[in-house]
Amino acid sequence: xxxxxxxxxxxxxxxxxxxxxxxxxxxxxxxxxxxxxxxxxxxxxxxxxxxxxxxxxxxxxxxxxxxxxxxxxxxxxxxxxxxxxxxxxxxxxxxxxxxxxxxxxxxxxxxxxxxxxxxxxxxxxxxxxxxxxxxxxxxxxxxxxxxxxxxxxxxxxxxxxxxxxxxxxxxxxxxxxxxxxxxxxxxxxxxxxxxxxxxxxxxxxxxxxxxxxxxxxxxxxxxxxxxxxxxxxxxxxxxxxxxxxxxxxxxxxxxxxxxxxxxxxxxxxxxxxxxxxxxxxxxxxxxxxxxxxxxxxxxxxxxxxxxxxxxxxxxxxxxxxxxxxxxxxxxxxxxxxxxxxxxxxxxxxxxxxxxxxxxxxxxxxxxxxxxxxxxxxxx
Amino acid sequence: xxxxxxxxxxxxxxxxxxxxxxxxxxxxxxxxxxxxxxxxxxxxxxxxxxxxxxxxxxxxxxxxxxxxxxxxxxxxxxxxxxxxxxxxxxxxxxxxxxxxxxxxxxxxxxxxxxxxxxxxxxxxxxxxxxxxxxxxxxxxxxxxxxxxxxxxxxxxxxxxxxxxxxxxxxxxxxxxxxxxxxxxxxxxxxxxxxxxxxxxxxxxxxxxxxxxxxxxxxxxxxxxxxxxxxxxxxxxxxxxxxxxxxxxxxxxxxxxxxxxxxxxxxxxxxxxxxxxxxxxxxxxxxxxxxxxxxxxxxxxxxxxxxxxxxxxxxxxxxxxxxxxxxxxxxxxxxxxxxxxx
Ligand code: SF4
Ligand code: SF4
Ligand code: SF4
Numbered sequence: 001x002x003x004x005x006x007x008x009x010x011x012x013x014x015x016x017x018x019x020x021x022x023x024x025x026x027x028x029x030x031x032x033x034x035x036x037x038x039x040x041x042x043x044x045x046x047x048x049x050x051x052x053x054x055x056x057x058x059x060x061x062x063x064x065x066x067x068x069x070x071x072x073x074x075x076x077x078x079x080x081x082x083x084x085x086x087x088x089x090x091x092x093x094x095x096x097x098x099x100x101x102x103x104x105x106x107x108x109x110x111x112x113x114x115x116x117x118x119x120x121x122x123x124x125x126x127x128x129x130x131x132x133x134x135x136x137x138x139x140x141x142x143x144x145x146x147x148x149x150x151x152x153x154x155x156x157x158x159x160x161x162x163x164x165x166x167x168x169x170x171x172x173x174x175x176x177x178x179x180x181x182x183x184x185x186x187x188x189x190x191x192x193x194x195x196x197x198x199x200x201x202x203x204x205x206x207x208x209x210x211x212x213x214x215x216x217x218x219x220x221x222x223x224x225x226x227x228x229x230x231x232x233x234x235x236x237x238x239x240x241x242x243x244x245x246x247x248x249x250x251x252x253x254x255x256x257x258x259x260x261x262x263x264x265x266x267x268x269x270x271x272x273x274x275x276x277x278x279x280x281x282x283x284x285x286x287x288x289x290x291x292x293x294x295x296x297x298x299x300x301x302x303x304x305x306x307x308x309x310x311x312x313x314x315x316x317x318x319x320x321x322x323x324x325x326x327x328x329x330x331x332x333x334x335x336x337x338x339x340x341x342x343x344x345x346x347x348x349x350x351x352x353x354x355x356x357x358x359x360x361x362x363x364x365x366x367x368x369x370x371x372x373x374x375x376x377x378x379x
Numbered sequence: 380x381x382x383x384x385x386x387x388x389x390x391x392x393x394x395x396x397x398x399x400x401x402x403x404x405x406x407x408x409x410x411x412x413x414x415x416x417x418x419x420x421x422x423x424x425x426x427x428x429x430x431x432x433x434x435x436x437x438x439x440x441x442x443x444x445x446x447x448x449x450x451x452x453x454x455x456x457x458x459x460x461x462x463x464x465x466x467x468x469x470x471x472x473x474x475x476x477x478x479x480x481x482x483x484x485x486x487x488x489x490x491x492x493x494x495x496x497x498x499x500x501x502x503x504x505x506x507x508x509x510x511x512x513x514x515x516x517x518x519x520x521x522x523x524x525x526x527x528x529x530x531x532x533x534x535x536x537x538x539x540x541x542x543x544x545x546x547x548x549x550x551x552x553x554x555x556x557x558x559x560x561x562x563x564x565x566x567x568x569x570x571x572x573x574x575x576x577x578x579x580x581x582x583x584x585x586x587x588x589x590x591x592x593x594x595x596x597x598x599x600x601x602x603x604x605x606x607x608x609x610x611x612x613x614x615x616x617x618x619x620x621x622x623x624x625x626x627x628x629x630x631x632x633x634x635x636x637x638x639x640x641x642x643x644x645x646x647x648x649x650x651x652x653x654x655x656x657x658x659x660x661x662x663x664x665x666x667x668x669x670x671x672x673x674x675x676x677x678x679x680x681x682x683x684x685x686x687x688x689x690x691x692x693x694x695x696x697x698x699x700x701x702x703x704x705x706x707x708x709x710x711x712x713x714x715x716x717x718x719x720x
Binding site for chain 1: 523
């Protein structure tokens with residue numbers, strides 16, 4: 001059999017039921033959104049047309065779902081087979097993250113019943129970054145599905161299908177590396193057209209795609225560390241710390257390049273002063289930098305890397321850093337001009353909370369029912 | 380450093396120099412169309428009667444915005460799903476003198492600028508917003524729009540309005556009175572707002588005519604008699620004479636974000652009248668430049684995919700290579716499902 005095994009345990013635990021309540025509340029407000037319009041639930045307005053549903057559910061959510069992408073890069077492109085035990089849970093988390101990001105984009109769409117228009121070549125506007133993001137994310141969800149299919153087929157005992165799939169899988173793995181590279185960078189490029197509405201500390205124009213891509217990769221690696229540590233504690237499994245420690249080397253390289261580009265872009269364009277302006281944007285920038293630098297400092301020392309707890313802290317810090325970078329650029333320091341303001345409404349927040357709850361619930365069901373986590377004796 | 384200095388710097392060479400590789404220069408601003416039409420709004424002529432706001436609503440079938448029960452005049456404060464055009468007031472200090480920045484007041488107009496190189500059109504994934512190739516009117520097609528609101532985040536003037544309180548909302552904005560069913564421009568009529576404007580403060584014409592007219596006004600000496608056309612810039616029959624005011628030497632929309640077809644002039648600095656300070660370079664040109672440099676018509680991704688597929692295939696068929704101690708690798712054997720993710 002495979003070296004992956006389902007985790008033993010009941011599905012209907014207390015935390016699971018709590019998540020179920022959150023999901024139900026979220027779904028209720030989603031119902032209101034469909035019945036009475038976006039404005040009945042969300043506080044978005046003409047100055048802030050994108051609220052947390054876009055910025056959290058799609059922009060941050062899919063970056064948090066980059067674990068499968070980041071690992072696929074290391075394992076299959078750089079030929080580091082030893083990270084293999086981590087890939088299945090990562091692909092699964094990515095699948096849910098992206099599927100729900102896609103769902104988020106759908107219910108946030110003002111004319112969702114016409115969403116198929118984006119798939120019709122006659123409508124395509126090749127100048128639109130949004131087109132690239134939309135098509136690429138849809139395709140990637142499908143690719144993740146195929147990448148995860150072996151776990152389902154193993155469980156079903158569909159040996160022939162599995163053999164056939166394994167023959168063509170390399171192509172989908174390659175797509176699974178290419179597509180996130182494209183749309184994660186494009187998610188950053190979305191900021192270019194917003195021009196002067198994006199605060200100078202985040203409006204790097206031509207550099208947007210690179211910064212978005214680098215932070216998506218750091219978030220991807222961090223979520224792998226986070227999930228593996230969580231699974232180790234939650235399901236009483238041996239931690240994969242030595243493996244995770246080695247991942248942190250990749251993270252060090254990525255953060256270093258990111259920080260270098262970020263600071264150089266600001267310095268060369270004479271924008272560093274904004275950082276110390278003492279206003280909300282400046283302070284948010286400093287907080288964001290601190291969240292990026294802390295994990296770098298931690299991971300630079302070998303001893304720290306082998307310490308599971310410190311590694312987890314560093315990973316969490318990086319997740320917040322990448323999320324804050326996106327929130328700052330798209331919302332917190334976004335300024336459409338005088339007269340507009342935005343803060344999410346409670347129902348709007350509950351929808352996002354509900355979606356996250358559904359994601360976690362689905363993940364729990366899957367690891368308990370399907371061979372996802374690496375078997376103990378191989379770990 | 381102020382935010383606007385940064386904007387200037389962006390328009391200048393700093394970013395381009397940093398970029399080196401030429402991504403920044405991949406596409407210039409789009410030039411104005413030969414026969415682009417437009418509107419010149421001269422705040423110094425505007426008397427704040429809001430006839431244009433009312434005409435706009437009537438022609439486009441939009442309900443009036445009420446203040447309490449009062450239907451006497453339209454109370455719209457900003458553009459919205461039911462308002463394409465508003466006249467606002469600027470006041471300072473004692474508000475005594477018209478068209479003075481200090482202790483003065485001025486009117487201001489807000490409506491779609493029909494940008495020469497529009498961000499809303501560039502960003503729309505499904506071509507629901509398009510620029511008419513002859514008139515340059517920025518048109519909308521609700522039948523393809525998916526409601527992603529990328530046009531709204533992109534528009535520097537926050538013009539497109541999604542109808543948030545409608546379960547089946549759509550984008551609303553000024554379509555230059557030329558959408559199907561209205562078609563005033565195609566019929567040779569004036570857009571509603573210019574048609575009813577009693578002073579010619581909202582003036583229709585080709586962008587070229589309007590630019591020439593605006594330059595002439597800015598060149599006039601304050602106090603000297605000037606002959607103002609009404610309705611159409613080229614109309615020599617319907618004119619009125621008035622002393623030229625002290626204009627700000629700035630035609631808003633001549634250069635901003637690549638130029639706009641609706642342009643404003645005033646006696647008060649335009650950024651005091653709600654017009655944002657923007658660089659001359661259109662953000663659409665930068666975004667498209669980056670996008671097309673990276674993608675090169677999908678050829679670059681196709682090559683990348685071929686390369687990746689090759690590398691992945693090689694690596695999945697000997698993925699144990701890298702791990703000589705075999706510690707974490709899969710056990711070789713008949714059950715080894717090679718190449719699984
Ligand atoms: S003003 Fe805004 S909506 Fe109008 S054309 Fe320009 S970008 Fe588009
Ligand atoms: S909301 Fe509609 S018109 Fe605006 S960018 Fe999206 S699809 Fe295009
Ligand atoms: S051109 Fe027509 S739609 Fe546009 S502001 Fe004038 S009256 Fe309104």
